[in-house]
Every structure is written in structure tokens, then in C-alpha cells.
Amino acid sequence: MSETTPTTPQTTLERVRALPKVSLHDHLDGGLRPATIVEIASANGHRLPTSDPEELRAWFRDAADSGTLVRYLETFDHTIAVMQDAESLARVATEAVLDLAADGVVYGELRYAPEQHLQGGLSLDEVVEAVEEGMRRGEQQAAAAGTPIRVGTLVTAMRHADRGLEIAELALRHRDAGVVGFDIAGAEIGFAPSDHLAAFDRLHAENFPVTIHAGEAFGLPSIADALHPCGAERIGHGVRIVEDVSVHEGHDEHGLPNATLGRLATWVRDRGIVLELCPSSNVQTGAATSVAEHPITLLKDLGFSISVNTDNRLMSGTSLSREFALLVEEAGWNLADVERATITALSGSFLPFPDRVALASAVIRPAFA
Numbered sequence: 001m002s003e004t005t006p007t008t009p010q011t012t013l014e015r016v017r018a019l020p021k022v023s024l025h026d027h028l029d030g031g032l033r034p035a036t037i038v039e040i041a042s043a044n045g046h047r048l049p050t051s052d053p054e055e056l057r058a059w060f061r062d063a064a065d066s067g068t069l070v071r072y073l074e075t076f077d078h079t080i081a082v083m084q085d086a087e088s089l090a091r092v093a094t095e096a097v098l099d100l101a102a103d104g105v106v107y108g109e110l111r112y113a114p115e116q117h118l119q120g121g122l123s124l125d126e127v128v129e130a131v132e133e134g135m136r137r138g139e140q141q142a143a144a145a146g147t148p149i150r151v152g153t154l155v156t157a158m159r160h161a162d163r164g165l166e167i168a169e170l171a172l173r174h175r176d177a178g179v180v181g182f183d184i185a186g187a188e189i190g191f192a193p194s195d196h197l198a199a200f201d202r203l204h205a206e207n208f209p210v211t212i213h214a215g216e217a218f219g220l221p222s223i224a225d226a227l228h229p230c231g232a233e234r235i236g237h238g239v240r241i242v243e244d245v246s247v248h249e250g251h252d253e254h255g256l257p258n259a260t261l262g263r264l265a266t267w268v269r270d271r272g273i274v275l276e277l278c279p280s281s282n283v284q285t286g287a288a289t290s291v292a293e294h295p296i297t298l299l300k301d302l303g304f305s306i307s308v309n310t311d312n313r314l315m316s317g318t319s320l321s322r323e324f325a326l327l328v329e330e331a332g333w334n335l336a337d338v339e340r341a342t343i344t345a346l347s348g349s350f351l352p353f354p355d356r357v358a359l360a361s362a363v364i365r366p367a368f369a
């Protein structure tokens with residue numbers, strides 16, 4: 001950050017917000033506006049911890065600050081409860097697109113698990129149709145507001161449930177209508193990616209891209225399982241790949257940390273597997289101690305393909321700009337690091353290749369130049 005005026009956290013945040021960014025890992029049901037939750041809950045009778053939007057915003061952040069993934073995930077009961085009819089699903093999707101666009105995101109992938117939105121009588125296909133409708137509306141409104149954004153959705157299956165293949169088929173049915181990829185999420189310990197191998201095999205037989213949450217609450221075996229039998233194109237989180245990296249004293253001739261990589265970490269780095277890292281979320285679930293000490297900075301310095309993400313903007317009280325600003329303020333990142341992570345995210349995205357090239361050359365490169 002080379003300028004004569006001193007940089008403060010606020011100015012860093014504003015500078016990063018003005019730059020075009022790419023978001024790969026953002027849960028639709030983890031990013032609702034508190035006022036929207038209050039409004040829909042009062043209409044559908046769902047009881048919330050508080051009906052004051054600002055108190056509710058704080059409640060989510062505090063409750064998610066729990067130290068374990070399982071307790072962090074309990075907070076989703078209150079967002080999922082207000083996403084059970086077509087109108088609410090479309091509204092939440094539109095607002096998510098507008099909120100990303102206002103934060104300077106120019107391409108985003110939003111994920112959610114359709115199987116969690118059936119309590120009001122919708123079918124799986126109706127859930128996906130409502131979300132896609134809301135996404136298109138969001139894109140149109142963002143363009144009209146002068147903050148153009150393109151979004152794709154990732155259809156997620158819950159790893160503890162037994163519907164992987166059915167959800168994979170659902171994703172395939174909507175692949176030309178906005179669904180760009182497939183994911184599995186939920187509690188990681190005890191629920192291996194290969195429990196859903198039939199889904200991943202089916203998707204790969206149809207040349208459909210997959211990302212898998214792995215290496216967040218469980219370690220290297222989870223990442224290896226996601227990559228090899230399951231063939232994930234990207235890894236959701238993957239932060240615990242650092243358990244296969246030993247750091248030694250000192251630095252090499254380029255000023256980079258001396259480290260030895262195990263076979264799995266070598267594979268992930270050398271194949272350029274894009275990791276969807278989510279610093280603040282990891283601090284809340286206990287996967288990292290702080291943003292300053294988050295392994296993302298070591299992984300960046302060692303040449304891993306890292307992207308920066310929010311995971312759940314509501315639960316972490318964050319935005320993509322804020323995640324980058326924290327890395328700049330607390331972990332020594334500069335704007336070249338922000339640009340590199342943005343280009344990496346774009347390269348790993350499930351957008352068609354010519355669209356990625358166009359976005360990089362017409363929007364991202366010029367803004368950082």
C-alpha cells in the first residue's frame with residue numbers, strides 16, 4: 001500500500017471494495033440480511049432469538065463464534081426457516097446478488113442445499129427454479145444500479161444425508177439454467193466425501209464440475225478422499241492441508257519460507273488445485289487461531305492456488321472486501337496479493353474459459369493496473 005496518506009483499516013476496506021473481486025465460496029443461507037429474516041419470520045411464524053435486526057445481526061456473529069463447526073452450523077436453523085417458499089427463496093437470492101455487487105464482486109458462485117428448503121411443500125426442482133429466478137433478478141437490478149455482476153449457483157448435498165445422487169441429478173437438470181457446479185457440506189467428521197461417490201461418478205460422467213468441503217473440521221484424509229476417489233476440481237476450505245507442510249527456520253533466496261511438503265500437499269500445490277479459503281469462518285469454528293496467523297498466508301507464499309472467500313457473510317459479520325482488508329491489515333498482504341488471489345479465484349471458477357479470459361482482461365487486470 002504505497003501512498004503518502006497513512007492507511008487505516010477503513011481506507012483499506014474502501015480501497016478493496018472499489019476493486020473487482022471474485023467470490024467462489026459463499027452460502028446463500030449464510031448471507032441473509034437480518035431485516036429480511038425478521039420480516040419473513042414475522043410473516044411465517046418462525047420464532048427468532050430476537051426480532052430486532054441489529055440484535056439479530058450480533059446474535060448470529062456471537063452464536064457462530066462457537067469454536068466448533070457443528071455448533072456454528074446450528075445457527076443456520078434460523079436462516080433456513082425463512083427460506084421455505086418460492087417468494088422468500090427468490091428474494092434472498094436477489095438480495096445476495098445485490099449485496100455481493102455492492103461489495104465489488106463481479107463474478108460470484110453462491111451455494112445452498114435444496115433438500116433443506118422442502119418444509120413448505122416445494123419440490124427440489126421448484127426450489128432451484130425459485131433461486132435461479134431470484135439470481136437473474138439480482139443480476140438485472142445490479143446492472144441497472146451500475147454494479148454489474150454475474151453469478152452461478154452450486155447445488156449442495158448435505159453430507160450426513162443420503163441424497164447425494166438425487167441432488168447430483170437435480171444439479172444436472174438445471175446445468176444450463178444457472179447451476180454451474182456441485183458441492184457437499186455440513187458436519188465433516190464422520191462423513192467422508194466418498195460416502196457420496198456415486199454422485200461424484202455420475203457428475204464426472206456428465207463432465208460437470210465439483211467442489212467439496214474438505215480439510216476444515218477434519219484433516220488430510222478428508223482432502224485426499226475429496227481429490228482422489230471423488231475427483232473434486234476445487235476444495236472448499238482445505239486449510240488443513242497445512243498439516244502436510246513442515247516449516248523450517250529461515251527463508252530461501254526469494255525471501256520465501258523454507259518448508260518441506262508431503263505428497264498430498266505437493267499434489268495440491270503442483271496440480272494447482274484451487275483452495276477456497278475462508279479466514280474469518282475458520283477463526284469462528286476453531287480451524288484457525290486468528291486471521292494474522294491463518295495458514296492462508298503461508299500457503300500463498302509457498303505457491304498454492306489460494307482464493308479468499310467469506311463462507312457465511314452473516315455468521316461472520318463479513319464481506320469479501322473485509323476478508324481481504326483483514327489480510328492486508330493483519331497478515332501483511334499487499335494489493336498484488338489481492339490481485340493474484342482474485343485471478344486465481346477466476347481461473348478456478350466454473351465459468352466457461354472464454355468468459356474468464358474476458359473478465360480478467362476487460363475488468364480485473366485494468367482495475368488493478
Ligand SMILES: O=c1[nH]cnc2c1ncn2[C@@H]1O[C@H](CO)[C@@H](O)[C@H]1O
Binds near residue numbers: 028069073185213312
Ligand atoms: O463452512 C462450512 N462447512 C461445512 N458446511 C457448511 C459451512 N458453511 C455452511 N455450511 C452448511 O452448508 C449448508 C448449505 O449452504 C448450510 O445450511 C450449512 O449447514
Ligand SMILES: [Zn+2]
Binds near residue numbers: 027213236311
Ligand atoms: Zn462453506
